[in-house]
Amino acid sequence: MLGWLFGNPSGGKVIDKIASGADALVFTNEEKMDLFIKYQEATAPQNLARRLLALMMVGFYLFVVLLAVITWQYQREYSDFLFRIANELLLIPVTTIIGFYFLKRFSMGVNQ
Numbered sequence: 001m002l003g004w005l006f007g008n009p010s011g012g013k014v015i016d017k018i019a020s021g022a023d024a025l026v027f028t029n030e031e032k033m034d035l036f037i038k039y040q041e042a043t044a045p046q047n048l049a050r051r052l053l054a055l056m057m058v059g060f061y062l063f064v065v066l067l068a069v070i071t072w073q074y075q076r077e078y079s080d081f082l083f084r085i086a087n088e089l090l091l092i093p094v095t096t097i098i099g100f101y102f103l104k105r106f107s108m109g110v111n112q
Contacts, residue, residue: 051101054097054100054101057090057093057094057097058094058097058098060090061086061090061091061094064082064085064086064090065082065083065086067082068082068083068086
């Protein structure tokens with residue numbers, strides 16, 4: 001029984017297998033960086049689509065706000081409706097998108 005647990009010439013060592021499995025659960029900084037680089041390479045084709053969707057969303061928000069400002073002189077009720085739509089439905093997604101694309105860059109420093 002102890003030969004099976006600690007290893008013998010005919011079989012593998014259970015303790016070594018458990019230790020190697022536990023070691024595989026903890027990544028070093030180098031392994032984390034390698035995985036990050038592989039992730040960046042795998043998702044590189046999606047960058048253009050993400051940026052296009054982000055620009056479309058922010059552009060639509062700006063269009064609604066501009067339309068609300070223009071219509072304020074002529075139809076205040078419709079302008080108030082557009083401002084409500086912009087604030088209640090579009091503000092949080094647009095703020096999240098802008099934060100996703102620009103906040104990391106500013107937190108790391110403007111020159112980077």
